[in-house]
Amino acid sequence: MNLIFDLDLTLIDSKIAEPYRRGSTWQKAYSLIPSFTEYKGMKAVFDYIHDRGFPYCIVTSSPSTYCNKVCSQWGFNPKYMVCFxxxxxxKPHPEPINLALSKLKAEPDQAISFGDKDSDIIASNAANVPSVACLWGAEDRVTLLSANPTYIVNNPIEIVAILKNLNT
Incomplete structure (x- = not known):
């Protein structure tokens, strides 16, 4: 199974940097990376992913410098990244998801995508990739759920249950 993850508010709690990311004040956003917090259970999710050798790609609307800094600080080691x-x-156009599929050398039915915003879900659905709405970082749950995700998870550890289900 090939995994596609949004970065901010899906893998890491970066709420404190949101105003700077939205305003493209990247130096300030970079300075806040050490202050981000890990979502409870995310380490166990990535232990499971690494133990099973699942390749994953991070798809983010942020520039690659930011994505690299976050991944380095927080121990994420994606096989690939698709950045701004x-x-x-x-996103919500499927082009970033399709590029992730291409990098992963995967067909849509060989992948699953995780995100906290409706744009993540819409992009995944448009690329025919099963989508997972991650509620723990979602700022607007109503809009997120109205995008019709394939799955809904309330906390990171539920990702493991989905992956186990898909690989049986």
Missing amino acids: HDTKLK
Whole structure:
């Protein structure tokens, strides 16, 4: 199974940097990375992912420098990344998800995508990739759920249950 993850508010609690990310004040956002917090259970999720050798790609609307800094600080080691400058069109368009599939050398039915915003779900659904709404970081749950995710998870550890189910 190939995994596609949004970064901010899906893998890591980066709420304190949101105003700076939205305003493209990247130096300030970079300075806050050590202050981000790990979601409870995310380490166990990635232990499971690494133990099973699942390849994963991070798809983010942030620039690659930011994504690299967050991954380095918090121990994420994605096989691939799709960042802001990698595609002309951004989520909710499926282009970033399709690029992730291409990098992973995977078909849509060989992947699953995780995100906290409706744009993550819409992009995944448009690429025919099963989508997972991650509620722990969602700022607008109603809009997220109205995007029709394939699965809904309330906390990170539920990701493991989905992955176990898909691989049986």
